[in-house]
Amino acid sequence: MSAxxxxxxxxxxxxxxxGLGIALLVxxxxxxxxxxxxxxxxxxxxxxxxxxxxxxxxxxxxFARDFVRLPMRLQIYLLGExxxxxxxxxxxxxxxxxxxxxxxxxxxxxxxxxxxxxRLFGAKICTLVGHPADVVLTLLADANPSVRxxxxxxxxxxxxxxxxxxxxRMLRDRDGRCRFAAQDxxxxxxxxxxxxxxxxxxxxxxxxxxxxxxxxxxxADARLLPPARTLAGSPDAAVRARAVALLGALGSAEGxxxxxxxxxxxxxxxxxxxxxxxxxLSHWPAAPKVARLVLDPVWxxxxxxxxxxxxxxxxxxxxxRQLRVSDDLVASSVARYALDLATVGARA
Amino acid sequence: xxxxxxxxxxxxMGPVEATVLGYFFLIxxxxxxxxxxxxxxMRRMRNExxxxxxxxxxxxxxxxxxxxxxPAYNEEATITASIQSLLTLDYPNLEVVxxxxxxxDRTVAVLTEEFALVEVHRAYAPRVPTKGVVALYRSxxxxxxxxxxxxxxxxxxxxxxxxxxxxxELVCAIDxxxxxxxxxxxxxxxxxxxxxxxxxxxxTIRPVNAVPTRNGQVLDVTVPRTMxxxxxxxxxxxxxxxxxxxxxxxGGNLIISGAFGLFRRxxxxxxxxxxxxxxGEDMELVxxxxxxxxxxxxxxxxxFVPDPTAWTEVPESWGVLGRQRDRxxxxxxxxxxxxxxxxxxxxxxxxxxxxxPYFVLVELLAPVVEALGLVILAAxxxxxLVDRTFAVLFFALAMGIxxxxxxxxxxxxxxxxxxxxxxxxxxxxxxWSVAENLGYRQMTVYWRLRGLWKYLRGRSDWGAMTRKGFAxxxxxxxTPAPRVG
Numbered sequence: 001m002s003a004x005x006x007x008x009x010x011x012x013x014x015x016x017x018x019g020l021g022i023a024l025l026v027x028x029x030x031x032x033x034x035x036x037x038x039x040x041x042x043x044x045x046x047x048x049x050x051x052x053x054x055x056x057x058x059x060x061x062x063f064a065r066d067f068v069r070l071p072m073r074l075q076i077y078l079l080g081e082x083x084x085x086x087x088x089x090x091x092x093x094x095x096x097x098x099x100x101x102x103x104x105x106x107x108x109x110x111x112x113x114x115x116x117x118x119r120l121f122g123a124k125i126c127t128l129v130g131h132p133a134d135v136v137l138t139l140l141a142d143a144n145p146s147v148r149x150x151x152x153x154x155x156x157x158x159x160x161x162x163x164x165x166x167x168x169r170m171l172r173d174r175d176g177r178c179r180f181a182a183q184d185x186x187x188x189x190x191x192x193x194x195x196x197x198x199x200x201x202x203x204x205x206x207x208x209x210x211x212x213x214x215x216x217x218x219x220a221d222a223r224l225l226p227p228a229r230t231l232a233g234s235p236d237a238a239v240r241a242r243a244v245a246l247l248g249a250l251g252s253a254e255g256x257x258x259x260x261x262x263x264x265x266x267x268x269x270x271x272x273x274x275x276x277x278x279x280x281l282s283h284w285p286a287a288p289k290v291a292r293l294v295l296d297p298v299w300x301x302x303x304x305x306x307x308x309x310x311x312x313x314x315x316x317x318x319x320x321r322q323l324r325v326s327d328d329l330v331a332s333s334v335a336r337y338a339l340d341l342a343t344v345g346a347r348a
Numbered sequence: 349x350x351x352x353x354x355x356x357x358x359x360x361m362g363p364v365e366a367t368v369l370g371y372f373f374l375i376x377x378x379x380x381x382x383x384x385x386x387x388x389x390m391r392r393m394r395n396e397x398x399x400x401x402x403x404x405x406x407x408x409x410x411x412x413x414x415x416x417x418x419p420a421y422n423e424e425a426t427i428t429a430s431i432q433s434l435l436t437l438d439y440p441n442l443e444v445v446x447x448x449x450x451x452x453d454r455t456v457a458v459l460t461e462e463f464a465l466v467e468v469h470r471a472y473a474p475r476v477p478t479k480g481v482v483a484l485y486r487s488x489x490x491x492x493x494x495x496x497x498x499x500x501x502x503x504x505x506x507x508x509x510x511x512x513x514x515x516x517e518l519v520c521a522i523d524x525x526x527x528x529x530x531x532x533x534x535x536x537x538x539x540x541x542x543x544x545x546x547x548x549x550x551x552t553i554r555p556v557n558a559v560p561t562r563n564g565q566v567l568d569v570t571v572p573r574t575m576x577x578x579x580x581x582x583x584x585x586x587x588x589x590x591x592x593x594x595x596x597x598x599g600g601n602l603i604i605s606g607a608f609g610l611f612r613r614x615x616x617x618x619x620x621x622x623x624x625x626x627x628g629e630d631m632e633l634v635x636x637x638x639x640x641x642x643x644x645x646x647x648x649x650x651x652f653v654p655d656p657t658a659w660t661e662v663p664e665s666w667g668v669l670g671r672q673r674d675r676x677x678x679x680x681x682x683x684x685x686x687x688x689x690x691x692x693x694x695x696x697x698x699x700x701x702x703x704x705p706y707f708v709l710v711e712l713l714a715p716v717v718e719a720l721g722l723v724i725l726a727a728x729x730x731x732x733l734v735d736r737t738f739a740v741l742f743f744a745l746a747m748g749i750x751x752x753x754x755x756x757x758x759x760x761x762x763x764x765x766x767x768x769x770x771x772x773x774x775x776x777x778x779x780w781s782v783a784e785n786l787g788y789r790q791m792t793v794y795w796r797l798r799g800l801w802k803y804l805r806g807r808s809d810w811g812a813m814t815r816k817g818f819a820x821x822x823x824x825x826x827t828p829a830p831r832v833g
Contacts, residue, residue, distance in 0.1 A: 007741045014748035021755035022778060028762055029774055117395065145542075146395070153404065176542040184408045218409050299473040306471075330471075337471035344466045344486045 248277020433564025628679015
């Protein structure tokens, strides 16, 4: 084949591809225009019917037939925009309507699908309507991390010790989104997660302990004091730092004494955590000890000590004023910074 | 012309022509590979986006803190809208650090008036060395807004000051004239939450010229009707959705746009922050982070996420655009030269074996070979070695490949995000894809060659960039509800 013929052939192929591309672009735009108008009206009607049904408490709402005929992602979209704002009787009503519409049975069937995207949709529907189906439990061990993460989110509707224990095991999941979802769900579970958390902390491996302590810190439940006390003496500095932060969040006399002790820890992260904790508690009797840390060898600790003094109120401010005229330039600088922040009312 | 001279030209041109043709084949093969990889990657990322619910991250107290670093140099026209847009982003733990880099206009004064700034004593650990800080301000109105006024030291120096002052686990580097979509930060942080090995992520940049905005948010996406802005819409789409998305799958990216990128703070500080003595500081940083990640077995993945979008004003004058492209090419050359030992080095995995050679052969050398091709075409036409019809056909073929790639990228964008909703925008998009080849592309070849030449002569200036400001609409009583579908 000559070069000329080859170029002509390639040009012809290009023209075909270009024509096809432009035709697809136009076809997509036309389809979108039509679909948007067609579906927009239906979605609006179903949305209004769903709201009406929830408001009237209708047992067999008229919307059911239209609702199930919507594409799956739009059903999820509609539930997703409504469900987070519902609780109590309205949430029950939503579940009842979903059941009458056949959506719950369909969601359970989807959860058993071979395809992960369908299992994900199934778990999503169960999460949105708060359907505590057993089949979703099996998805906590699904091979696909997206499905596992969705099942973790769903676990909020099954606050049983076994489920919570599974969530705690997932704090060391190999996928970050599952670890994040597990922590978030445990925090949202609140009270129901505390006892399993206490049981897990003494025997857990490092990754689980760190994840669980982050959860515990956000919960700040008084029952967590004994494990926090124990872990404050851990040889692992990261564990110690989190345990000290937890003790600060719990704030008992015994806990505060341990936090004060942590100001002398060899690890700067632990000292930093102790300063943040004392600042959060506004524990003014610790002011002299905190003021000493403004001269700490680690810069971050010095800055945090100044901010902590600011949080301790008048006694801290006295120390800051003394430090402001200190010969130590860094101490003087961080003290001025903390005092200025106090006047602006800004956080650190 | 004598037959002897024609024979001499033929003898010289023969091997050069073969090289250029071989290069032409290689470059288009790599673009096709990128397109296929981009389609596969888009599908994977769309699935991944379904798997993590953004509302969980937004509503979670456990979300990592993000510090946005916004360096500003003489940005008084756009700074208020930009910072307002940053302060209203959908993210729970957010800090905004604005760094005025020795501004000669009223940038700091405008910020002080608009955000009720009060000067506070400057106390921070200069973990990355920078030029001096003149003043540090906190806002009485917004507790999470920090403004720094510093001596002029360039964008890299300003970002390093921000890095020293930031308190977040993650830092997001942006240009102060960039508008970020409300939900963009959550989507940009998603790969970091999923994978500890991800050290940086970047989003898509789109030109905001001719797009109406209100309160720092884009209202309605339209295609600009002016040539330079319109052509750049297509060019940016191709660079991001085809180039960067494709590279995600073929060994990872080497570039995170300086206008919108998210980084883990600690590895950044260990790496020494942004380099001062380069005009390609964004690319250089990404290469250095990845290189250190490989060498120290730390996080080394860099992910481009197509969904989160930042809007930026692109140049609409040939002079400014030329200076920008010339600078970009100098930055690229400098980075590739600094890290030249990565080329073909199996120790650095796919980055050394695929991505780095791609950047050298395709991104760096493309203008040289393209210019050479044009010279050869002209020379062979002059001596009559090539038939005129064949030359025209070949030129059309080269243009056609670019056009097919542009239309494929537009299709990928529309099918995935449907950004351009007005039917009248489609003909404009296709037209700009065509028009790009008629003068614009040849000019970019010239600018990039100029950049290469300047680099070889040791020039490292940035060139001035003028801004018009955003097409802001007055505030309306209510925002219309988004359409479903």
